[in-house]
Amino acid sequence: MSIDTKKGIPEGIWSKCAACGEVIFQKEFFAGYKVCPGCSFHYPLSAHERLDTLLDMGTFRELDADMTSADPLAFVGNKAYKESLEASMANTGLKEAVMTGYGKVNARTVVIAVMDFRFIGGSMGSVVGEKITRAIEYAAKKHAPLIIVAASGGARMQEGMFSLAQMAKTSAALAKLADKHVPYISIMTHPTTGGVTASFPALADIIIAEPGALIGFTGARVIEDTLKEKLPAGFQTAEFMLEHGMVDMVIERKDIKGEIAALLDMFQMGAAGRQQETLSVGDIVPGADVARKMQKTVQTGVKKSAKNIKTQVKRLQGK
Amino acid sequence: MLDFEKHIIEMEKRLDELKRLSVGSKEDLSLEIDELERQLTEHKTKVYSQLTPWQRVQIARHPDRPQTRDFIEMIFHDFIELHGDRLYGDDAAIVGGPAFLDGRAVMVIGQHKGHTTRERISCNFGSPHPEGYRKALRLMKLAEKFNLPVITFIDTQGAYPGVGAEERGQAWAIADNLMRMSQLRVPIVAVNIAEGGSGGALALGVADRLLMLENAWYSVISPEGCASILYKDAAKAPEAADSLKMTAEALHNNGIVDEIVPEPVGGAHRAPNATAENLHKSLNRALDEISAAPVAKMLDLRYAKLRAIGAFEEPQPKG
Numbered sequence: 001m002s003i004d005t006k007k008g009i010p011e012g013i014w015s016k017c018a019a020c021g022e023v024i025f026q027k028e029f030f031a032g033y034k035v036c037p038g039c040s041f042h043y044p045l046s047a048h049e050r051l052d053t054l055l056d057m058g059t060f061r062e063l064d065a066d067m068t069s070a071d072p073l074a075f076v077g078n079k080a081y082k083e084s085l086e087a088s089m090a091n092t093g094l095k096e097a098v099m100t101g102y103g104k105v106n107a108r109t110v111v112i113a114v115m116d117f118r119f120i121g122g123s124m125g126s127v128v129g130e131k132i133t134r135a136i137e138y139a140a141k142k143h144a145p146l147i148i149v150a151a152s153g154g155a156r157m158q159e160g161m162f163s164l165a166q167m168a169k170t171s172a173a174l175a176k177l178a179d180k181h182v183p184y185i186s187i188m189t190h191p192t193t194g195g196v197t198a199s200f201p202a203l204a205d206i207i208i209a210e211p212g213a214l215i216g217f218t219g220a221r222v223i224e225d226t227l228k229e230k231l232p233a234g235f236q237t238a239e240f241m242l243e244h245g246m247v248d249m250v251i252e253r254k255d256i257k258g259e260i261a262a263l264l265d266m267f268q269m270g271a272a273g274r275q276q277e278t279l280s281v282g283d284i285v286p287g288a289d290v291a292r293k294m295q296k297t298v299q300t301g302v303k304k305s306a307k308n309i310k311t312q313v314k315r316l317q318g319k
Numbered sequence: 320m321l322d323f324e325k326h327i328i329e330m331e332k333r334l335d336e337l338k339r340l341s342v343g344s345k346e347d348l349s350l351e352i353d354e355l356e357r358q359l360t361e362h363k364t365k366v367y368s369q370l371t372p373w374q375r376v377q378i379a380r381h382p383d384r385p386q387t388r389d390f391i392e393m394i395f396h397d398f399i400e401l402h403g404d405r406l407y408g409d410d411a412a413i414v415g416g417p418a419f420l421d422g423r424a425v426m427v428i429g430q431h432k433g434h435t436t437r438e439r440i441s442c443n444f445g446s447p448h449p450e451g452y453r454k455a456l457r458l459m460k461l462a463e464k465f466n467l468p469v470i471t472f473i474d475t476q477g478a479y480p481g482v483g484a485e486e487r488g489q490a491w492a493i494a495d496n497l498m499r500m501s502q503l504r505v506p507i508v509a510v511n512i513a514e515g516g517s518g519g520a521l522a523l524g525v526a527d528r529l530l531m532l533e534n535a536w537y538s539v540i541s542p543e544g545c546a547s548i549l550y551k552d553a554a555k556a557p558e559a560a561d562s563l564k565m566t567a568e569a570l571h572n573n574g575i576v577d578e579i580v581p582e583p584v585g586g587a588h589r590a591p592n593a594t595a596e597n598l599h600k601s602l603n604r605a606l607d608e609i610s611a612a613p614v615a616k617m618l619d620l621r622y623a624k625l626r627a628i629g630a631f632e633e634p635q636p637k638g
Binding site: 064066067068069070071072073075076077078126127129130133155156157159160161162163164165166167168169171172173174175176178194195197198199200201202203216217218222223226227231235236240244245246 | 477478480481482484485486487488489490491493494495497498499501502517518521522524525537538539540544545548549550559562563564565570573575621622625626628629630631632633634
């Protein structure tokens, strides 16, 4: 019995890794976040499994859970779009290809969106675009760091231009998030390809990729057809993208959560420093101005540092 | 010559012949001429009012159809072409620089396919590399600095599918344009003049107004690409073109395109100057309208426009 690299695990106690042939004890496989202990092959995760690997247990709260796709083009191909949607819902137990919400990463509150490749290839249509945009806007409103895990074959063909427009929509929302200096970490997993890559996954402050993940814009087959030649091994892998400067790091699944927490702490510290600086301007102005400046800082700032500022203001005002 | 044009062109030839004969002829041919002219008009009206989406794709791809450089020549004056992305190279698939649109200095940027075989090869048939998109962004930033409205011409089957394009971050370059264009502090008018293939087209398409020439197409995937995915047969592109709702009319009805710029009967390749005149008027009108709002308002409206595109269902919140 072997583990299918696409479909996952058959029933049983022992299975064979489809990538390296090693016999794996299934309990160990699941405990290790579905990574082969022999060859480190990272098997795909469902959205729920992914949330488990990243968030503190029991902290996830889902947003927009009931949003479902319309069929704006009344699309008919070899199969009606409605049928594909229903089949994906039945297979995955999900309503769409992304789950969004908030939760905690080692006690730090984050807004998170996680894609699920099993749902029509993790393709982005109106619902994926809308849910991700709302998550971005929610992160901006709450000043909470944003984490998005991509797993997508690209745009959802069956929604035509409606799906292409989601690329612009999510990117525009991210521009607003960046204005607010809220950190955004993108995690590219297998696969992150097509039009989707050319939107939110590529626009993060930090991009983390999983080992061996396929990452790119144009599909390898299309490139081969154009060039009329075979592509080199390793083309469009996470490691290839690291080598070409497109991602910050390629790290194992088990290490991602800790890395996110460490990065967020550093960004948080920096942001707190910026607020302290705002205050130092207040050193030379009368008390009322300090209070006004402080109020502004509090509105836009982190609560904890606001408290520090209050104490400092009081000290400055000699109270 | 396109299939459905054959009969029209034959009739036109006969008409010319009759007219030529009538000059200096003793016989009065005016009745025959009138009758043939009537038939021709009737036939043309019939053919062009019933064009299928796939026939429009043929018109959009006509080798004599005016391209970006032709429209620049016909509509603008004193165009100064600028080159290079300041990072890697100059991509001939994207043309750009400042020019005058009547009394207004603007920045014009567009994909260019080329007419001759040599020109087509040097332009990669209008499929840009990342350096093309980065050049476009550089010119847009320049426009922002000097407060010049931006006009973009979309005409591409898609971003270039190649090894170098992937190595240099095709997805990253496109995504960056989507994000930056959403906040560019000058008016942007995008015009799809012929073909709008996926993310490679969208990278010049984030705008305050999206115009489309009557016979242009704009889609998340080319009809051939869609057919080979859906039916495993690129020859079924005509069916895919129907399903994708990719014509100017369909996209205008769906609220994705703001304005259809009419082409004279027969298509832009049969009347380039008249087409350019129509576009010229539309560009001025669009810029007048956008410029009427202060910058902050303009950006709010641009975001609202991007934000609103999507079709989904969700239960009404309780209470």
